[in-house]
Amino acid sequence: MQHTFFTSTRRWLLLGVLLALGVILTSVADRRDRRAEAPSNGDFGTCARLEGDAARACYSREVGRELQAVGGRPQLTFAAPADATTQVTLTSIEGPQPLLCDLHARVGVMNAQVPGWLGWTESLVETTPRS
Amino acid sequence: MSRRTLLVAGLAAAVLVAGIVVGVLAAAGGGADEVGSEPVASETTPGAPETATGDLNTCAGLVKDEGRACYSKELAAIVNGAGDPLAAVEGITAAAYADQSGFLLANCHGIMHTVAREYAVRTKLTLTNLMDSLPRTNDPGCSAGYAHGLVTAVAPEIEKAGPKVANQLCVKSDTRYQRYSCTHGFGHAFMRLNNEKLPPALQMCRELGTAAAPDCAQGIYHDYWFAVNGIDDTAKPENPVTDPRELCGAQPEEFVRPCWYRAFVETAAGTRTESGAQIDEMCAGLKGLQRNACVTGAIVIGPPDPSNQLAICASLTDDEDVEACIRGTKVQNLLNFDPQLQVDLLNDCKLFEGAMSLTCYRWLGKVLGVVSNGEIRESGCAELPRAARRACEAGVDSMDGPLVTFS
Numbered sequence A: 001m002q003h004t005f006f007t008s009t010r011r012w013l014l015l016g017v018l019l020a021l022g023v024i025l026t027s028v029a030d031r032r033d034r035r036a037e038a039p040s041n042g043d044f045g046t047c048a049r050l051e052g053d054a055a056r057a058c059y060s061r062e063v064g065r066e067l068q069a070v071g072g073r074p075q076l077t078f079a080a081p082a083d084a085t086t087q088v089t090l091t092s093i094e095g096p097q098p099l100l101c102d103l104h105a106r107v108g109v110m111n112a113q114v115p116g117w118l119g120w121t122e123s124l125v126e127t128t129p130r131s
Numbered sequence B: 001m002s003r004r005t006l007l008v009a010g011l012a013a014a015v016l017v018a019g020i021v022v023g024v025l026a027a028a029g030g031g032a033d034e035v036g037s038e039p040v041a042s043e044t045t046p047g048a049p050e051t052a053t054g055d056l057n058t059c060a061g062l063v064k065d066e067g068r069a070c071y072s073k074e075l076a077a078i079v080n081g082a083g084d085p086l087a088a089v090e091g092i093t094a095a096a097y098a099d100q101s102g103f104l105l106a107n108c109h110g111i112m113h114t115v116a117r118e119y120a121v122r123t124k125l126t127l128t129n130l131m132d133s134l135p136r137t138n139d140p141g142c143s144a145g146y147a148h149g150l151v152t153a154v155a156p157e158i159e160k161a162g163p164k165v166a167n168q169l170c171v172k173s174d175t176r177y178q179r180y181s182c183t184h185g186f187g188h189a190f191m192r193l194n195n196e197k198l199p200p201a202l203q204m205c206r207e208l209g210t211a212a213a214p215d216c217a218q219g220i221y222h223d224y225w226f227a228v229n230g231i232d233d234t235a236k237p238e239n240p241v242t243d244p245r246e247l248c249g250a251q252p253e254e255f256v257r258p259c260w261y262r263a264f265v266e267t268a269a270g271t272r273t274e275s276g277a278q279i280d281e282m283c284a285g286l287k288g289l290q291r292n293a294c295v296t297g298a299i300v301i302g303p304p305d306p307s308n309q310l311a312i313c314a315s316l317t318d319d320e321d322v323e324a325c326i327r328g329t330k331v332q333n334l335l336n337f338d339p340q341l342q343v344d345l346l347n348d349c350k351l352f353e354g355a356m357s358l359t360c361y362r363w364l365g366k367v368l369g370v371v372s373n374g375e376i377r378e379s380g381c382a383e384l385p386r387a388a389r390r391a392c393e394a395g396v397d398s399m400d401g402p403l404v405t406f407s
Helices: A002-037 A044-048 A052-070 B003-028 B064-080 B085-098 B103-122 B127-133 B142-153 B155-161 B163-171 B176-193 B198-206 B213-228 B244-249 B253-267 B276-282 B288-300 B306-314 B319-326 B340-351 B355-372 B386-400
Strands: A076-079 A089-092
Touching: A044 A052, A052 B085, B064 B085, B064 B103, B085 B103, B085 B142, B103 B142, B127 B142, B127 B155, B127 B163, B142 B155, B142 B176, B155 B163, B155 B176, B163 B176, B176 B198, B176 B213, B176 B355, B198 B213, B213 B253, B244 B253, B244 B288, B253 B288, B276 B288, B276 B306, B276 B319, B288 B306, B288 B319, B306 B319, B306 B340, B319 B355, B340 B355, B340 B386, B355 B386
Parallel strands: none
Antiparallel strands: A076 A089
């Protein structure tokens, strides 16, 4: 009788421990998955603890990561106007957009040093020096 | 104690430990996504009021007013949670420039108006510590918008202190561009103080003196269009004038140029000036100062590359039009790039002949002087032939005066 009881108890104990381990492993795996899926969210908690250049670099990196994930919609693109052969200008693919400060828009910027327009293949507008 | 009791206790302990571990893991699950101690958006209860967490992903797919409102809210969360808010603004600025889509860069100025104004109210910013809170960069986009928002928030104190104190504040700026930006910010502030009514706000600009009034007015007209569009917590005026010809045709002479400059920037969404003929068409029927101011505004919504702008200016046939067009050159677009591009732009003045080329060197010397804080004198003007150099240097020398057609 005693022997049977312990065998049964051990079984329950083993089952319980296995269940607990299963739950733990599942949680750990889930957490790892969530971390792997979350690079689009900026880690601003880290940036908030920094100051000066380190903070600037951190915010630039983390905001940049989010912007990349957002995809920047609505997108702005360079497009040649239908009636011109040379000039390239700024247009919005979603129709008129009330851009608050498109005065300063520099679409096509490739990196911090080289403006996108330097890479344009289109020639500049034909100019006739005034006489 | 029996063996049975020990085993039951052991089982209970194992389950308890497992529960604690799971609980701790669950609680720490969002750690990597936090802004300060706030929860991430994805963990908020469905149906609960949405709280900004600095997650720009929540703005995906939103456009126009909704898009801007979303960006304002999320960027505000980032700045509000920052230990060093100015570093956060500058980091956001750098990210906006690097982002190839251009959406944030194009909208950042207006968005940062709101972010900064709300930040200033929340932190009870005063005139005394205003200058310490202003960005120390010459960036005309996010950073300048943030500066203008802070200045707007302390408008009542500026009014109380009077024009003399206001001017003294801007004089403390580190660079000429920052001084311009400070003055422009006063324009926004004066509009808020006068419930978006132009005449009394412009009168407050006049009280700053002739050296500052036109650049203050640029802020006035900027805020006017904010109000027309109901942006940045402004109240839309009743029956607002939205036709630039009607609006700017009724403005005092000294403010006609700032009026047109801002009118094109704020009302010509989707339109891009691509030729001299288009400028002619946009400004047809206008004469004198109104025509000149219109031409300047029309080229401001031209190509982003200032060299291409100058090429369009060179295709105009009337001298006054050409001069007005050159005044709209967006040298600000060369900021953050190789300074050699500024020198190259100066050399584009060769597109014009005779006196007009000197006019070009002079204007570009002035505005490149502003964005380089005078450094263009040595790095650019000095490399030019004699007459061009003198014109360029005269422009740099004049940069401390009012800029009028600049932003």
